[in-house]
Amino acid sequence: MPELRQSIAQHYHQRTKYDPQTIAAKNKGLDWAKQPVPFKEYKIGSEFDLKPYIQEKPEVFTNNPESQWWQRLSRLLFCSYGLTAKMPSMGSAVYLRAAPSAGGLYPAEVYVVSRGTPFLPPGLYNYQCRSHSLMHYWESDVWQRLQSACLWHPALDSTQLAIIITAVFYRSEWRYEDRAYRRICLDSGHLLGNIELASAIADYRPHLIGGFVDEQVNELLYIDPVQEGAIAVTALADLLDIQQNLPTGPTALPSATETDYPEVPDGELLSYFHCSTQIQQGTIGKLNLPQVKPEKSLEDKYNFPFCQKISTVTTPIDWGKNLEELEFTILHRRSTRAYNGQNLTFEELKTLLDFTYQPQNYIDQGLDIHPDYFDLNLIETFIAVSGVEELETGCYYYAPQAQELRQIRFKNFRRELHFLCLGQELGRDAAVVVFHTADLKSSVAQYGDRVYRYLHMDAGHLGQRLNLAAVHLRLGVSGIGGFFDDQVNEVLGIPNEEAVLYVTTIGRPR
Numbered sequence: 384m385p386e387l388r389q390s391i392a393q394h395y396h397q398r399t400k401y402d403p404q405t406i407a408a409k410n411k412g413l414d415w416a417k418q419p420v421p422f423k424e425y426k427i428g429s430e431f432d433l434k435p436y437i438q439e440k441p442e443v444f445t446n447n448p449e450s451q452w453w454q455r456l457s458r459l460l461f462c463s464y465g466l467t468a469k470m471p472s473m474g475s476a477v478y479l480r481a482a483p484s485a486g487g488l489y490p491a492e493v494y495v496v497s498r499g500t501p502f503l504p505p506g507l508y509n510y511q512c513r514s515h516s517l518m519h520y521w522e523s524d525v526w527q528r529l530q531s532a533c534l535w536h537p538a539l540d541s542t543q544l545a546i547i548i549t550a551v552f553y554r555s556e557w558r559y560e561d562r563a564y565r566r567i568c569l570d571s572g573h574l575l576g577n578i579e580l581a582s583a584i585a586d587y588r589p590h591l592i593g594g595f596v597d598e599q600v601n602e603l604l605y606i607d608p609v610q611e612g613a614i615a616v617t618a619l620a621d622l623l624d625i626q627q628n629l630p631t632g633p634t635a636l637p638s639a640t641e642t643d644y645p646e647v648p649d650g651e652l653l654s655y656f657h658c659s660t661q662i663q664q665g666t667i668g669k670l671n672l673p674q675v676k677p678e679k680s681l682e683d684k685y686n687f688p689f690c691q692k693i694s695t696v697t698t699p700i701d702w703g704k705n706l707e708e709l710e711f712t713i714l715h716r717r718s719t720r721a722y723n724g725q726n727l728t729f730e731e732l733k734t735l736l737d738f739t740y741q742p743q744n745y746i747d748q749g750l751d752i753h754p755d756y757f758d759l760n761l762i763e764t765f766i767a768v769s770g771v772e773e774l775e776t777g778c779y780y781y782a783p784q785a786q787e788l789r790q791i792r793f794k795n796f797r798r799e800l801h802f803l804c805l806g807q808e809l810g811r812d813a814a815v816v817v818f819h820t821a822d823l824k825s826s827v828a829q830y831g832d833r834v835y836r837y838l839h840m841d842a843g844h845l846g847q848r849l850n851l852a853a854v855h856l857r858l859g860v861s862g863i864g865g866f867f868d869d870q871v872n873e874v875l876g877i878p879n880e881e882a883v884l885y886v887t888t889i890g891r892p893r
């Protein structure tokens with residue numbers, strides 16, 4: 384019988400694993416002369432300044448519909464990807480943004496497409512976070528082309544604005560080489576998390592569109608597809624316009640599954656793989672499309688016999704009047720650089736889990752109770768507990784439907800977590816370390832190779848919610864994109880078919 388070849392997504396994942404035996408050889412050092420610049424510049428175009436609107440409280444604009452409209456868009460973009468801190472670095476300054484990014488490299492770019500609203504003329508805009516402005520670099524209407532590129536997704540019928548996230552690959556590749564694709568998608572997921580929550584603050588509803596013909600979206604944006612590629616599209620429904628109160632549509636469509644790929648050399652794998660995850664024009668009719676949005680599965684995936692089960696049901700976070708606390712938290716979020724090793728209370732852990740996985744508990748506060756993910760049924764959560772009062776140390780499976788922790792291994796893993804996170808002290812000193820995982824083989828069987836993007840963006844999106852809950856609770860939090868993949872499963876007892884997508888550390892800041 385011929386050997387069954389893995390799909391390119393599985394191959395990419397395997398090839399980009401960190402392993403204690405080979406990591407030293409892979410670490411070649413950085414070429415500082417080629418350090419990428421994390422901003423795009425436009426030589427021509429007209430600028431729409433969004434700054435005046437974030438400097439004022441919303442009440443100031445109540446009687447002026449035009450200013451009110453601008454303020455909502457300004458807040459949405461600022462809370463999604465605005466510059467929120469300036470850090471001195473080697474004689475100059477580094478700017479940090481509302482969304483975190485692996486290594487602070489910010490591969491994601493944000494574009495706004497307007498169908499033509501009373502205030503924003505039709506065309507294409509790049510969000511310039513340095514000046515908090517929109518650069519109008521293409522003035523013709525491209526909405527129909529966007530609809531066609533997004534395979535006539537129903538949300539684009541009635542909306543007038545869309546946000547497109549692209550990735551400038553080299554920015555992240557410079558440091559992380561082929562493995563950068565994972566971090567690019569995780570970063571984009573964090574950004575999608577901000578877009579979801581900032582939309583609620585500014586009365587928009589983002590409809591996530593993962594199924595689009597990549598080449599058409601890239602052409603529409605006039606980007607060089609070798610350097611930069613579209614990763615996600617969201618149609619932005621204006622919730623103050625009754626006609627835009629839309630039902631949700633499908634978020635994830637499948638691509639092909641490639642098993643007949645050549646030997647791709649190191650350094651070229653990221654580009655090759657990105658192309659393989661694209662939806663090609665004309666292929667979509669031949670694919671097995673899921674017609675409806677995947678229903679939340681009713682059963683949690685793992686239910687280990689005889690394991691201890693602990694309920695995590697708790698009171699939701701109160702985000703304050705008009706979600707003011709949420710906005711404050713988004714704008715003050717930072718990744719923690721060191722923990723002091725002290726415990727979390729069990730109540731704090733329960734609150735983190737409640738905000739991240741139980742959006743239905745936030746209906747009274749005006750948050751989306753079914754925020755769009757690509758397909759959360761594919762993602763599992765495991766938590767290594769090193770220091771939580773009332774909770775035995777060990778590794779737990781978090782069952783989101785049952786809202787309980789199910790213990791799989793008893794042990795204090797601090798020493799091992801230090802090693803698993805490539806010797807980063809964040810792993811050792813955190814009170815809990817959250818692992819998001821997925822069964823790659825069955826995910827590819829459902830959505831083709833494109834699922835690799837979906838999985839990492841969904842994991843990043845969950846990571847952003849964890850970040851914001853932690854910051855609200857005055858805890859420290861940091862994502863970790865570098866870990867010894869296979870050893871995580873071995874050491875913590877996570878089933879082998881679960882590929883580790885992302886790690887989030889949480890603890891008390893030092």
Ligand SMILES: Cc1cc2nc3c(=O)[nH]c(=O)nc-3n(C[C@H](O)[C@H](O)[C@H](O)COP(=O)(O)O)c2cc1C
Nearest residue numbers: 479483484485486487569570717718862863864865
């Ligand atoms: C996907 C991802 C992976 C990350 N990996 C690490 C990591 O391995 N180690 C670390 O110290 N910080 C990590 N970070 C945190 C970034 O370094 C941090 O987001 C960046 O420096 C910007 O700072 P800010 O989050 O405070 O805005 C990661 C962040 C993201 C989003």
